[in-house]
Amino acid sequence: MRSYAAVDLGASSGRVMVGRVSPHSLELAEAHRFVNRPVRVPEGLRWDVLSLYAGVLDGLRAAGQVDSVGIDSWAVDYGLLDGDGVLLGNPVHYRDARTDGVAEKVWATVPAAELYAATGLQYAPFNTLYQLTAARGTSQLANAERLLLIPDLLSYWLTGEQGTELTNASTTQLVDPRTREWSYDVADRLGIDLGLFAPLRQPGDPAGVLRPGVLEETGLTGPVPVTAVGSHDTASAVAAVPATGERFAYICTGTWSLAGLELEAPVLTEDSRAANFTNELGLDGTVRYLRNIMGLWLLQECVRAWGEPELGGLLREAAAVPALRSVVDAGDAAFLAPGRMPERIAEACRASGQPVPRTPAEITRCILDSLALAHRRAVEEAQRLADHPVDVVHVVGGGTRNALLCQLTADACGLPVVAGPTEAAALGNVLVQARAHGMVGDRAAMRRLLARTQPLTRYEPQGGTGRWREAEARIATR
Ligand code: ADP
Ligand code: LRH
Numbered sequence: 001m002r003s004y005a006a007v008d009l010g011a012s013s014g015r016v017m018v019g020r021v022s023p024h025s026l027e028l029a030e031a032h033r034f035v036n037r038p039v040r041v042p043e044g045l046r047w048d049v050l051s052l053y054a055g056v057l058d059g060l061r062a063a064g065q066v067d068s069v070g071i072d073s074w075a076v077d078y079g080l081l082d083g084d085g086v087l088l089g090n091p092v093h094y095r096d097a098r099t100d101g102v103a104e105k106v107w108a109t110v111p112a113a114e115l116y117a118a119t120g121l122q123y124a125p126f127n128t129l130y131q132l133t134a135a136r137g138t139s140q141l142a143n144a145e146r147l148l149l150i151p152d153l154l155s156y157w158l159t160g161e162q163g164t165e166l167t168n169a170s171t172t173q174l175v176d177p178r179t180r181e182w183s184y185d186v187a188d189r190l191g192i193d194l195g196l197f198a199p200l201r202q203p204g205d206p207a208g209v210l211r212p213g214v215l216e217e218t219g220l221t222g223p224v225p226v227t228a229v230g231s232h233d234t235a236s237a238v239a240a241v242p243a244t245g246e247r248f249a250y251i252c253t254g255t256w257s258l259a260g261l262e263l264e265a266p267v268l269t270e271d272s273r274a275a276n277f278t279n280e281l282g283l284d285g286t287v288r289y290l291r292n293i294m295g296l297w298l299l300q301e302c303v304r305a306w307g308e309p310e311l312g313g314l315l316r317e318a319a320a321v322p323a324l325r326s327v328v329d330a331g332d333a334a335f336l337a338p339g340r341m342p343e344r345i346a347e348a349c350r351a352s353g354q355p356v357p358r359t360p361a362e363i364t365r366c367i368l369d370s371l372a373l374a375h376r377r378a379v380e381e382a383q384r385l386a387d388h389p390v391d392v393v394h395v396v397g398g399g400t401r402n403a404l405l406c407q408l409t410a411d412a413c414g415l416p417v418v419a420g421p422t423e424a425a426a427l428g429n430v431l432v433q434a435r436a437h438g439m440v441g442d443r444a445a446m447r448r449l450l451a452r453t454q455p456l457t458r459y460e461p462q463g464g465t466g467r468w469r470e471a472e473a474r475i476a477t478r
Pocket of ligand 2: 010011073074075076094232233234255256258292
């Protein structure tokens with residue numbers, strides 16, 4: 001039996017979990033959880049990365065002695081360091097408005113179709129490539145000598161060693177998914193200096209040991225190795241999908257819904273680009289072929305606007321609201337920015353000629369129906385575009401605690417949903433460390449261990465998919 005600490009930072013909360021692993025058992029316990037609250041300063045929306053790092057240290061202290069530490073977080077964002085290795089300002093939040101209108105400038109140099117063929121990434125305004133283009137000419141970027149993605153930045157603070165973990169690097173839109181190396185041509189044409197990035201490292205690679213100062217602050221006894229994991233939280237979550245065969249789709253539900261397939265090779269066709277599917281990199285040469293859907297962010301923002309009512313009660317009321325009265329396009333980037341979410345959802349319903357949801361219960365129902373509809377669409381289109389049929393949809397992440405969403409997703413997809421684990425990213429993080437240290441076997445063995453040890457709930461599809469197809473027709477685009 002060995003213990004591994006998984007630092008997992010989501011957009012809404014961070015946690016340090018401890019996984020106890022043997023070849024036949026897997027237990028996960030929460031050592032510490034803390035809010036991740038972005039801060040709006042005069043220049044825009046920023047991550048409070050120092051408070052996140054403090055949460056990591058508190059978590060490691062609470063975790064106690066472990067055999068290794070791994071870090072994963074949300075994708076695309078980064079910190080810039082000067083020549084002395086000192087952080088230059090607070091990392092910019094991917095929902096910041098600085099990337100508004102930037103894509104068109106990029107496409108004037110590298111047309112969108114060429115960019116997709118080279119990087120396989122779906123268009124999202126916040127891909128690191130667009131963020132770096134938006135940052136051009138700022139004194140911060142001019143003074144930067146190193147760029148570290150968020151998990152790599154925290155790993156650097158813990159160990160003093162720098163690297164760029166591959167799964168998260170693939171979300172920058174600067175990596176070629178065929179070679180799994182930097183896309184030198186794209187970077188060159190856009191004037192992006194790849195020398196800013198530390199060398200690539202793979203999930204499972206050693207990433208240093210905790211510094212003496214960190215050992216002192218956390219009360220741990222060294223040496224404690226840090227191990228690179230799938231440092232993109234979605235890569236870790238997909239690694240922890242408890243699938244028992246090949247014919248499965250997954251939906252990682254949290255702040256975002258990431259819905260798609262695990263493939264052996266990228267799909268870089270024009271149809272795939274038009275459908276806005278992404279080819280992010282996963283473990284062991286796999287590709288995470290998926291679509292980003294706004295996810296429970298829509299509900300988080302409404303709940304914030306309503307003064308944080310209790311979620312359980314709200315979901316019970318939403319379950320009693322008639323189904324599919326109004327739906328919005330939960331893939332629409334118009335919902336990306338924070339603020340006025342109940343009003344924006346009502347406006348979208350009005351604009352598409354549907355009844356306008358008014359009460360919190362009605363708006364919540366509209367969000368959950370819309371998410372299930374977007375899940376259906378992504379699962380169906382991914383199968384067609386990748387020619388990879390599935391028999392089951394695995395739902396993992398915080399959304400597994402929302403039984404109504406899981407049932408609606410099964411109904412909309414017309415497929416059984418297997419929900420769980422809830423802390424999939426942390427489990428994927430733990431298992432990649434365990435594998436690197438020889439405690440578990442290959443990816444299939446990791447999944448068998450998950451399927452055997454983790455509580456899972458099965459939802460059978462009900463009611464036929466006809467009414468979902470009808471609702472789909474009400475919203476013009478994805
Ligand atoms: P992230 O990692 O992106 O921060 P999580 O995977 O932690 O997100 O999921 C957070 C979401 O899980 C919340 O926005 C909420 O909608 C859902 N959730 C959390 N707890 C519950 C609960 N008790 N009942 C229903 N849904 C829940
Ligand atoms: C989910 C996630 C997702 C990214 C988004 C920025 O936490 O990593 O995969 O697209 O955050």
